[in-house]
Amino acid sequence: MNSRHAKSDARLVRAYLAGDPKAFRKLYQRYERPLFAFLLRLVRERESAEDLFQQTWMKVISGLKNYEERGTFSSWLFGIAYHGCVDHARKASRNVKDDLKSGQGLDCLPGDASGPEEQMIQREKLQWLYRAIDQLPSEQREVLLMRLNGEIPFREIAEIMQCPLNTVLGRMHYAVQSLKRMIPHESWEEKSHVLS
Amino acid sequence: MSCPEIKKTHLFLSGELNSRQAKKFRKHVKACPFCRDEANFLKMAKKTIRNTADIPDETIRRHILHEAGRRITGQRTFGIQTLPWFRTLAWGMPALAAMIVAFLVLHPAGYNPSVNEDLMEWRDELFIETYNLSAEMDDLFSNRWVTVSTQDENESFWLDDLSLLSGEFNSIRNQIQNLFENMAGI
Ligand SMILES: [Zn+2]
Numbered sequence: 378m379n380s381r382h383a384k385s386d387a388r389l390v391r392a393y394l395a396g397d398p399k400a401f402r403k404l405y406q407r408y409e410r411p412l413f414a415f416l417l418r419l420v421r422e423r424e425s426a427e428d429l430f431q432q433t434w435m436k437v438i439s440g441l442k443n444y445e446e447r448g449t450f451s452s453w454l455f456g457i458a459y460h461g462c463v464d465h466a467r468k469a470s471r472n473v474k475d476d477l478k479s480g481q482g483l484d485c486l487p488g489d490a491s492g493p494e495e496q497m498i499q500r501e502k503l504q505w506l507y508r509a510i511d512q513l514p515s516e517q518r519e520v521l522l523m524r525l526n527g528e529i530p531f532r533e534i535a536e537i538m539q540c541p542l543n544t545v546l547g548r549m550h551y552a553v554q555s556l557k558r559m560i561p562h563e564s565w566e567e568k569s570h571v572l573s
Numbered sequence: 574m575s576c577p578e579i580k581k582t583h584l585f586l587s588g589e590l591n592s593r594q595a596k597k598f599r600k601h602v603k604a605c606p607f608c609r610d611e612a613n614f615l616k617m618a619k620k621t622i623r624n625t626a627d628i629p630d631e632t633i634r635r636h637i638l639h640e641a642g643r644r645i646t647g648q649r650t651f652g653i654q655t656l657p658w659f660r661t662l663a664w665g666m667p668a669l670a671a672m673i674v675a676f677l678v679l680h681p682a683g684y685n686p687s688v689n690e691d692l693m694e695w696r697d698e699l700f701i702e703t704y705n706l707s708a709e710m711d712d713l714f715s716n717r718w719v720t721v722s723t724q725d726e727n728e729s730f731w732l733d734d735l736s737l738l739s740g741e742f743n744s745i746r747n748q749i750q751n752l753f754e755n756m757a758g759i
Contacts, residue, residue: 398642405638414625427629434637438644502621525615525622530587546580550611557614 382407386450390441405434408454415455415526418510419462419519429465433458448533455527456537459519509559517552520545576607586615669749 386407392400412433417426436457444453510518519538523529531549535542578601584590585598602608628634 393641393645396645398638398645401641402638405634405641409628409634410625411623413629414622414627417627427633430629431633431637435640438637438641499621499624502617503625506618506621524583524587525619528587530589531584532589543580546583549583550579553611553614553618556618557610 382451383449390444390450394441401438404450408451411526411528412454412458415522416458416462418507418522418526419459419515420465421511425465429458429461432461436461448536449529451527452529452533452537455523455529459523459537462519505560506556509556512559513552513555517548517555520548521552521556524549576605578605579608579611582608582611583615586612 386404389400389404413430416429420426437454520534523534531545532542535545581598585595590598
């Protein structure tokens with residue numbers, strides 16, 4: 378669904394390169410929250426997430442001139458962020474998954490929920506979900522977050538992670554299966570209507 | 574305890590099935606509790622995650638924007654631009670309204686699953702449409718134009734417009750959902 382932004386992203390990139398700093402700001406605003414949430418969930422530590430966030434944008438700024446509109450901007454952006462995380466984990470020569478406490482970065486607040494009650498429900502849900510996501514094996518977590526935060530199409534996730542589409546879909550499905558086991562059923566079963 | 578088509582649920586939701594595959598999948602999902610369950614869960618997860626308000630430290634934003642500005646030369650343009658999402662919304666709203674009207678006209682007496690297969694399919698499509706549009710709305714809010722400190726005032730103008738539209742949109746969406754729930758006897 379991220380394709381809904383793809384054209385306007387490309388327009389903003391061109392406007393920025395033509396000398397309009399406001400275009401860049403719009404691009405930044407569009408991806409600030411999803412990208413940061415993605416990084417925070419992957420490295421689960423605020424300081425590293427902020428470092429990686431800044432690094433990612435610096436690479437974007439210096440790479441934009443050579444950026445051919447081959448894929449979508451969002452895939453490119455999340456791809457850079459993802460590879461940054463991989464490097465980060467390697468440099469730290471440890472598995473981030475084992476090293477960091479689950480549930481870190483939970484100081485986050487739910488965004489634009491309407492009333493205080495709704496806000497509390499959303500906050501609770503968010504905490505459940507984040508705790509559960511933190512328990513996932515890293516490849517599953519990466520796919521899930523790229524999809525949910527970045528809305529990157531699976532075919533592009535497969536390219537970023539350099540593995541077959543079917544593997545990516547398998548990881549996504551296993552992630553969902555595990556999360557469903559970890560999250561209380563009533564928090565999502567009832568009110569969700571997607572197809573029925 | 575699963576379904577061999579389950580991976581298609583993901584491709585369907587990410588819009589990566591072609592129209593023929595999508596049509597076939599929609600038929601399948603009506604009869605398949607596993608795929609439906611998978612889709613419902615993802616909808617909840619996505620909605621919850623998109624609601625995160627966490628942002629990096631303000632100094633980082635300033636640094637990035639400063640760096641971006643430093644890299645380019647040339648004339649700076651200021652002026653109201655038509656935002657892309659606004660355009661989407663501009664067609665989305667009337668389209669949605671038209672669908673509701675058409676629905677009421679076509680089907681004032683209620684809902685009979687045995688005679689109207691097409692309607693079922695159409696209902697599903699409408700649900701996906703409203704779901705997509707609601708995702709657009711979430712997106713509008715997550716852009717948070719209000720937090721931008723800027724020397725010109727265009728952005729705050731757009732924000733006012735936006736909050737009006739969102740109220741309108743949500744009320745339409747609720748009406749549609751109530752309509753369906755009443756019909757289906759939920
Ligand atoms: Zn199925």
